[in-house]
Amino acid sequence: MIHKRTVWGLIRKEFIQIFRDPKMIFAIFFIPIMQLVMFGLALTSEVKNIEMIVVSKPSAIAREIQTRAIASKWFKKVHGVDGSNVVDPVSLLDSYKAEAVLVAPEEGFAYALERQNKPIQLLINATNAQRAQQVNAYIGQILARVAADRGYQLNGPVRMALDTRILFNPQLSTTHFMVPALMVMASFIILMIVGSMAITKEKEMGTMEKLISSPASTADILLGKTLPYFFIGIGIITLMLCVGVLGFGIAFRGLFWQLALNATALSACALAMATLISTVANTQQQAMMGGVLVLLPGILLSGVFFPVANIPAGFRWICYCNPLMYACTNFRNIILKGGDYLFFWHYFAILSGMTLCLALIAYKNFKAKLN
Amino acid sequence: MSISVRAEHVSKTLGTTKALTQINTLFEAGLVHGVVGPNGAGKTTLLRLLKGLLHPTQGTVAFTLQGQPCTLKQAHRQTGYFPQEPSLYPDLSVWEHLEFFRDLYDVDPQQFKNRAEQLLSATGMSPFTDRPAGKLSGGMYKKLGLMCVLLNRPSLLLLDEPTIGVDPVSRQELWDIVYSVAGEQMTVILSTSYMDEAERCAKVHILQEGHLLACGQPQTVMDDLHVTNFADIFLKHE
Numbered sequence: 001m002i003h004k005r006t007v008w009g010l011i012r013k014e015f016i017q018i019f020r021d022p023k024m025i026f027a028i029f030f031i032p033i034m035q036l037v038m039f040g041l042a043l044t045s046e047v048k049n050i051e052m053i054v055v056s057k058p059s060a061i062a063r064e065i066q067t068r069a070i071a072s073k074w075f076k077k078v079h080g081v082d083g084s085n086v087v088d089p090v091s092l093l094d095s096y097k098a099e100a101v102l103v104a105p106e107e108g109f110a111y112a113l114e115r116q117n118k119p120i121q122l123l124i125n126a127t128n129a130q131r132a133q134q135v136n137a138y139i140g141q142i143l144a145r146v147a148a149d150r151g152y153q154l155n156g157p158v159r160m161a162l163d164t165r166i167l168f169n170p171q172l173s174t175t176h177f178m179v180p181a182l183m184v185m186a187s188f189i190i191l192m193i194v195g196s197m198a199i200t201k202e203k204e205m206g207t208m209e210k211l212i213s214s215p216a217s218t219a220d221i222l223l224g225k226t227l228p229y230f231f232i233g234i235g236i237i238t239l240m241l242c243v244g245v246l247g248f249g250i251a252f253r254g255l256f257w258q259l260a261l262n263a264t265a266l267s268a269c270a271l272a273m274a275t276l277i278s279t280v281a282n283t284q285q286q287a288m289m290g291g292v293l294v295l296l297p298g299i300l301l302s303g304v305f306f307p308v309a310n311i312p313a314g315f316r317w318i319c320y321c322n323p324l325m326y327a328c329t330n331f332r333n334i335i336l337k338g339g340d341y342l343f344f345w346h347y348f349a350i351l352s353g354m355t356l357c358l359a360l361i362a363y364k365n366f367k368a369k370l371n
Numbered sequence: 372m373s374i375s376v377r378a379e380h381v382s383k384t385l386g387t388t389k390a391l392t393q394i395n396t397l398f399e400a401g402l403v404h405g406v407v408g409p410n411g412a413g414k415t416t417l418l419r420l421l422k423g424l425l426h427p428t429q430g431t432v433a434f435t436l437q438g439q440p441c442t443l444k445q446a447h448r449q450t451g452y453f454p455q456e457p458s459l460y461p462d463l464s465v466w467e468h469l470e471f472f473r474d475l476y477d478v479d480p481q482q483f484k485n486r487a488e489q490l491l492s493a494t495g496m497s498p499f500t501d502r503p504a505g506k507l508s509g510g511m512y513k514k515l516g517l518m519c520v521l522l523n524r525p526s527l528l529l530l531d532e533p534t535i536g537v538d539p540v541s542r543q544e545l546w547d548i549v550y551s552v553a554g555e556q557m558t559v560i561l562s563t564s565y566m567d568e569a570e571r572c573a574k575v576h577i578l579q580e581g582h583l584l585a586c587g588q589p590q591t592v593m594d595d596l597h598v599t600n601f602a603d604i605f606l607k608h609e
Contacts, residue, residue: 016467017463205458207460210454210458215447215476215477
């Protein structure tokens with residue numbers, strides 16, 4: 001049975017404590033925004049700033065390749081190295097002077113592109129395999145354009161003219177892709193850590209005994225302790241959405257009620273997890289450690305940073321058991337793609353189901369612990 | 372409306388430790404009862420059993436309200452419990468604590484106002500309503516804890532060593548409050564390891580190492596055990 005007055009009293013007390021603690025305000029409101037801005041700007045999977053040197057005798061085509069590469073913004077100029085005087089191109093990679101070296105044959109680029117019986121050599125530092133593949137593709141594109149502009153007929157497979165339309169993220173911006181996921185990640189981290197610490201704090205201070213010995217039921221205590229953080233979670237997500245739209249220029253294509261429902265399920269899920277952790281942890285330090293143990297695999301296997309499709313099929317089931325994966329994918333679906341109904345309801349239903357299960361387990365454990 | 376409690380063959384084992392063994396005693400309604408014993412005698416365990424925070428390993432705890440048996444759940448709602456460490460929220464003020472406990476115990480807002488004023492005036496805490504609990508002295512802190520428990524006028528008040536670590540003046544004030552509330556409307560059961568306090572109770576229940584050594588009026592108990600003060604009981608049994 002739920003006593004409204006008791007729950008309200010607990011909520012009121014919790015809000016007073018939160019807003020009276022500057023450290024708490026900083027942790028709740030400033031850290032998620034800082035994470036969003038920092039990660040939104042810094043975390044990008046686009047391969048950029050590639051230091052490339054074109055090794056060739058001075059020629060117009062060599063200069064054109066160089067100019068086009070720099071104009072693409074994928075490459076940057078390497079100062080202090082003259083491509084026409086390089087004797088050992090591999091040493092440029094060894095000495096970290098360049099990440100890629102494009103070496104023209106003895107006869108020059110024009111000859112190689114026109115006749116195509118003299119290979120152009122591309123040396124790439126492939127310690128980061130993904131980056132190396134991208135560099136290879138970029139240079140291939142630049143050479144193809146240079147050849148096409150000069151009217152050289154390239155051999156090889158039949159070339160098709162593709163009319164490409166890039167949907168949902170026309171600028172191919174990683175930031176636009178990352179921001180919805182960061183909203184999920186940052187709010188989940190804060191709610192889970194702060195929520196579990198708020199409950200264990202009562203245990204640590206001995207005030208939990210007071211709550212248990214009052215007529216308040218288990219449901220009253222749990223609702224009173226978690227509802228303030230639930231509202232804060234919704235507030236954090238709203239704030240981050242504003243920063244995403246106004247600060248990063250993300251076009252919000254979905255419906256607000258879809259986002260609100262998803263944010264509700266996400267916040268409830270984080271708090272159910274927080275309660276579950278607090279039933280095991282006796283101190284705030286243990287709660288924080290428990291939170292980190294859950295969060296690390298939770299985030300890495302949610303698709304926030306790495307696509308779930310990249311994970312080997314044998315391990316992919318872990319992702320399918322991860323509520324963060326559903327929340328993250330649905331946030332992207334709503335914000336970037338407009339929230340396809342079938343997809344939205346499918347992922348929302350799974351997320352809500354998982355939240356309900358977690359909440360029931362947390363409630364049972366909490367009640368058992370109190371008894 | 373005060374509650375009487377009967378413990379029958381109550382034993383409690385905590386882990387591998389036998390905290391209480393075969394306790395048989397009656398806490399009559401309307402009196403101030405003292406559960407007396409040295410540290411580790413089982414006082415806190417007994418009070419927690421009476422509150423329902425622990426369940427007996429053996430035996431039963433029966434409650435009677437106005438001569439009628441009542442369940443633990445019914446008794447629970449009418450029982451105020453003051454733990455050994457009356458942990459309060461250091462960042463909440465005295466008044467915010469009273470408001471919080473008003474909501475926690477679902478006290479009627481009209482009654483709350485009168486009761487809060489009465490309690491504040493009885494404890495001399497009226498000038499300190501805005502002071503955070505973390506900045507109160509030891510005695511004031513205990514008084515605030517007691518006020519919070521008394522807000523809903525419980526029929527049974529359980530106080531676990533309420534005067535421990537408190538200066539003599541505050542101890543006297545706390546006792547005055549206890550005596551002012553005990554009576555027809557409230558049964559008070561308090562635990563103490565101070566022997567002088569035991570003598571102020573209407574009935575004492577002497578515990579040692581989980582066993583009930585004696586119970587009755589303080590003077591009768593001392594006479595029965597042939598001692599002149601309570602401390603001698605424990606020295607004799609060492």
